[in-house]
Amino acid sequence: MIDPNASVLLEVRGLTATVAGVEILKGIDLTVRAGEVHAIMGPNGSGKSTFARILAGHPAYEVKSGTVRFEDRDLFELAPEERARRGLFLGFQYPVEIPGVSNSAFLRLAYNTVLGARGRDELDPLEFDDLVREKMKLLDIDTSFLDRSVNDGFSGGEKKRNEILQMALLEPRVAILDETDSGLDIDALRVVANGVNHLLTPENACVLVTHYQRLLNYIVPDYVHVMEGGRIIMTGDKALALELEARGYDWVVEAHKGRDKAAA
């Protein structure tokens, strides 16, 4: 839902970054307002996941130049955990497995840490159990999730549902979902997408990073950005996603090269 007067939640300007000395983002601009759904698409290796991980504060990347404002703060002055507490959420492409820590204890710890930082009361295990079961119902997640270790032995689809469950619990202002659709069959995709749609409000925003258009049949984006070579080279609406699905990425890349040459 586009409202030009809605507040800006995330504003990226001229962002460049390197990993192990190799430039991987080459100047990204993006503005995300409350209520909006953005899709970032692009071929493998275009820098989409890197962009998502840099926003969340992954230590492997070095930001070289540019700025990111997250609401009223300079994002890069915030440690990853502070970003999370202020409402930035990254749904991982590959959620890690943590044997030995029960999922219910982990979810409650994350909830109490993040929501506690926003002034909410801590929940004891019983109170939290009520809350998490309600959210799990919404996402059609089996309650056996709670007793297992965090993502330990979970299927790809189960891990992604567990990510969306965390999103539901942590109530982010900006949720960045990195390849949330990969590894999901069509039923799981629908369930996950319904969950995300349910969580979207005029107060928050969502950035979907995806290689395929099919997720966007279920979560309809307001903006579709095409990323290539560490830059956003084209922005359109949901029709662009359909065109990419039909024609692939090559034509966008060619058109962009043409523009670059003309500019030179």
Added chain:
Amino acid sequence: MTVTAIHPCVEALLQGSRGLPRMPLAWLNARRGAALERANALTVPTARDEEWRFTDITPLTRIVFRPAAAAPRLGMSDIAQYIAPEATAHLAFVDGVFVPELSANAGLPYGVVVTHLTAAFGTHAAVIEPHLARHAAFERDLFAALNTACLRDGAFIWIAKNQRCPTPVQLLFISTQQETAAHPRCLVVVESGADCTLIEDHVGVGDGAYFNNAVSEIVVGERARVQHVKLQREARSAFHIANSAVTLAKDATYTSNAVTFGARISRHNLAVVQQGEGATCRIDGLALISGRQLADTHTAIDHARPNGKSAQLHKCIVGDAAHAVFNGKVLVRAGAQLTDSAQQSRNLLLSPKAHVDTKPQLEIFADDVKCSHGATVGQLDTEHVFYLKSRGLSEERARSLLTYAFGAEVIDRIPVPSLVEHLERAVLEQTQARPQAGGEAS
């Protein structure tokens, strides 16, 4: 006869054998005498001995330990915190001396005997004689020889054929006095078809530099099962050397969970001999050490007969400038066909000065066997830390949670729920030793 100079440390430790009363049992006097002879002849191990390559016990040999004098009186309230509520039967030894007032061994079912050795010498000599000092070899091990030479009392557990002890039995060895040495001894005989869960618990009260030199012999009969939990929570400046010798008959099952938290220098030798066909053992260990602690675990699994199984998971969490050693020997003798053995050594280093030496040692003389082993040494995975930070946890909190999880995998396997809970809390406390950033839930 040549006279060799005895190390002053050994000389002092042997003081403990001097005042021993002669026992009415001739065989016992003979075994003690033989052990004394070996203790006099054996030299103190140094880094030149292959078995002690990584473990320098010089600090131990610099202290002249005396035999513990009269033990201070401890009340039940002093030791209650150490006793697992499940362990309705427990024996307490303070500085090596059995304390009946702190023990509970009445009302056990028929065929279950939990008592101290000097009492059992009178009633169960026929059970004891074939086993005592017959499993823990002292011919080549100075510390087993010292323990045996100083043998006066100890714990005795006997489970008769096809009987089971319904609750765990806890043997609590408490050390209280600075610069004293104790030589705890356990003999556990579980007859065929019988079942027993044993908690061998070494605890230090205060922070004295004492020396606890333990020997346990565990005999598991045909089809019998023994679950052995060994807790080493000695004082941080203490020395702990323990020999556990386990003998398994046909189709016997033995599981070991050895948890090492304490002592400045500790060494645990666990030797399991599968003397009968089709025996199974599962051996898990966790060492959680920091500061300048050294924890050495040497295990030896002897597959002497066919169809044996062994599975082993040994984990070390090493902080500060601490040093962990693991040597896991698996011997498959000729004829021990269809042996199935798997060994894993996993090590987590929490600081740049933390150090681990891990060495699997497979010696296989049979050709139709399945044996695997693997070792990893590393730090916490940065992807794991980042994942938790992205969920709002501070760096410190993320690291302590992951460290805890690493140790919990071993602790979760302990078959005594109250110990699992207690030890997991201890791991959490130790991994959160430093102050936390604000805003976290516990």
